[in-house]
Amino acid sequence: MAKVVLSLDGTIMDQHFLGENPLTIGRDSGCDLVVPAPEVSLRQAHISAVVNDHFIEDLGSTNGTVVNGKSVNRHLLQNGDVVFLGPYRLRYLNTASAGRGLDRTQLLRPDAMDGMSAGAARGGDATLPLDMASAAAHAARARLAHGRIRGIEGQYAGREISIERVLLAVGSRGSCMGVINRRPTGCYLVHVSGKVRVRVNGRPLGAEPVLLGGGDVVEAGADKLVFHPG
Amino acid sequence: MSIRDACEMVSDTDAGCLRTLNEDAVRTVPDCGLLVVADGMGGHNAGDVAARIAVESIEAQVRPALAQWSPDGQPLGERLRAVLVEADGLIRREGEADRQRARMGATVACVVLHDDHAWIGHVGDTRVYRLRGDRLELLTRDHSPAQQALASGMVDAAALAGSHNRHLVTHALGAGGAEAIEVRETTAEQGDIFLVCSDGLNDLVDGIDIELVLDTMRDNLPLAAEQLVMIARDCGGHDNISVALARVDAPFPARRSTSARQGGSLMARLLHWFGGRA
Numbered sequence: 339m340a341k342v343v344l345s346l347d348g349t350i351m352d353q354h355f356l357g358e359n360p361l362t363i364g365r366d367s368g369c370d371l372v373v374p375a376p377e378v379s380l381r382q383a384h385i386s387a388v389v390n391d392h393f394i395e396d397l398g399s400t401n402g403t404v405v406n407g408k409s410v411n412r413h414l415l416q417n418g419d420v421v422f423l424g425p426y427r428l429r430y431l432n433t434a435s436a437g438r439g440l441d442r443t444q445l446l447r448p449d450a451m452d453g454m455s456a457g458a459a460r461g462g463d464a465t466l467p468l469d470m471a472s473a474a475a476h477a478a479r480a481r482l483a484h485g486r487i488r489g490i491e492g493q494y495a496g497r498e499i500s501i502e503r504v505l506l507a508v509g510s511r512g513s514c515m516g517v518i519n520r521r522p523t524g525c526y527l528v529h530v531s532g533k534v535r536v537r538v539n540g541r542p543l544g545a546e547p548v549l550l551g552g553g554d555v556v557e558a559g560a561d562k563l564v565f566h567p568g
Numbered sequence: 569m570s571i572r573d574a575c576e577m578v579s580d581t582d583a584g585c586l587r588t589l590n591e592d593a594v595r596t597v598p599d600c601g602l603l604v605v606a607d608g609m610g611g612h613n614a615g616d617v618a619a620r621i622a623v624e625s626i627e628a629q630v631r632p633a634l635a636q637w638s639p640d641g642q643p644l645g646e647r648l649r650a651v652l653v654e655a656d657g658l659i660r661r662e663g664e665a666d667r668q669r670a671r672m673g674a675t676v677a678c679v680v681l682h683d684d685h686a687w688i689g690h691v692g693d694t695r696v697y698r699l700r701g702d703r704l705e706l707l708t709r710d711h712s713p714a715q716q717a718l719a720s721g722m723v724d725a726a727a728l729a730g731s732h733n734r735h736l737v738t739h740a741l742g743a744g745g746a747e748a749i750e751v752r753e754t755t756a757e758q759g760d761i762f763l764v765c766s767d768g769l770n771d772l773v774d775g776i777d778i779e780l781v782l783d784t785m786r787d788n789l790p791l792a793a794e795q796l797v798m799i800a801r802d803c804g805g806h807d808n809i810s811v812a813l814a815r816v817d818a819p820f821p822a823r824r825s826t827s828a829r830q831g832g833s834l835m836a837r838l839l840h841w842f843g844g845r846a
Binding site for chain 2: 388389390391393412413414416432434443444445446466467468469470471472473474475476477478479481482503504505507511512515517519521522528530531532
């Protein structure tokens with residue numbers, strides 16, 4: 339269930355639960371949510387629903403619609419978003435994502451999609467763009483350990499690199515390749531492929547990943563580098 | 569070269585960090601060139617049953633379909649669609665027979681590698697990707713409100729990360745999914761890696777990171793599968809995670825025996841001859 343709460347100087351003035359029908363916002367008394375401020379256009383914006391999501395869309399207002407300090411034309415509302423309407427603040431609250439049940443894949447009732455253009459999901463054989471993981475996953479990624487490497491020989495020679503992605507490849511395919519994984523408990527080195535084993539401090543790696551410590555020297559093919567946490 | 573010798577296949581599945589039950593089912597069948605992942609849904613653990621029926625039914629039907637395949641027969645894409653329709657019916661009938669399993673369903677995606685091509689079928693948000701060179705391509709379009717919002721331009725890929733609709737699908741086998749079944753055919757080249765995965769992977773790992781793992785670990789497929797699951801767990805792992813991988817190491821044209829071809833043309837000539845006389 340989602341709702342919007344209108345407040346002025348911290349005092350709640352009005353609130354609306356968001357159903358299937360669009361909610362119009364403006365200075366005009368015919369709007370579903372009337373905001374009596376001169377900075378607000380007669381018809382400022384509306385909020386429409388797509389199943390559990392809500393979009394706010396500017397209706398060509400004079401001053402534009404501002405969400406969390408940023409001007410938007412159309413914006414997918416997130417729990418806690420604040421819409422600025424002159425001195426008024428409109429806060430969007432949606433607890434849907436907090437419900438454990440919604441983490442499970444669920445089948446939508448067929449009639450729940452009536453509002454959407456039919457056939458929009460159908461397309462040709464074009465390749466689709468790669469997409470991103472959920473916001474929750476991006477938040478969880480913040481827990482991954484950080485690591486840096488200083489290249490001594492090979493592709494990273496003379497460079498100091500912070501490992502930004504989930505892993506960093508070392509060595510080269512065919513001869514000797516390994517990766518350094520950023521994990522919640524630290525950075526781990528693992529041998530990937532090649533007859534020659536990846537080495538840490540001169541010792542060849544077995545099948546198991548090795549937790550890297552500060553100053554550990556990693557050798558993989560032509561690459562030689564020093565690892566530092568943080 | 570036979571498909572079994574031309575491809576390496578591996579799979580991995582994990583209940584994730586928050587659940588005890590794994591409602592995914594995954595199957596690799598090297599001698600059929602088949603990868604299948606199904607993600608079950610429905611109360612009273614019925615999702616588990618639906619996913620299992622889906623993969624078992626698909627495997628059981630694909631094997632004879634390939635054995636009976638001939639270049640002049642029913643196109644494999646049509647055959648694969650029929651296989652998925654049948655799996656849909658099986659799950660629905662099973663659900664109707666037991667009230668505890670009513671409305672159970674499974675999203676499913678599969679790849680059949682045959683004759684230097686890949687036939688791809690899917691319903692719901694279980695996906696198929698292909699790594700070609702160092703580029704990952706998504707080959708299936710989710711049957712989901714999130715995908716529809718993206719396709720209609722209401723939202724861009726970055727904003728979709730925050731959608732509340734990420735775990736909703738519009739179609740699944742066993743629950744009115746038959747009309748949504750999509751089948752496509754594409755080429756399978758030496759070096760290609762096909763990935764079939766449940767949404768427990770792509771909901772937790774960015775597309776570009778899946779690409780990085782597959783490209784870096786293309787020579788060690790078991791490690792690639794293991795690492796995809798590991799990264800999904802490290803990034804929250806709130807759902808079941810399943811991956812099935814196939815790497816094409818050599819061409820695998822279908823055998824067209826010369827005797828069969830001559831036999832066919834002889835039959836055609838005879839039919840033509842009889843037809844001409846009638």
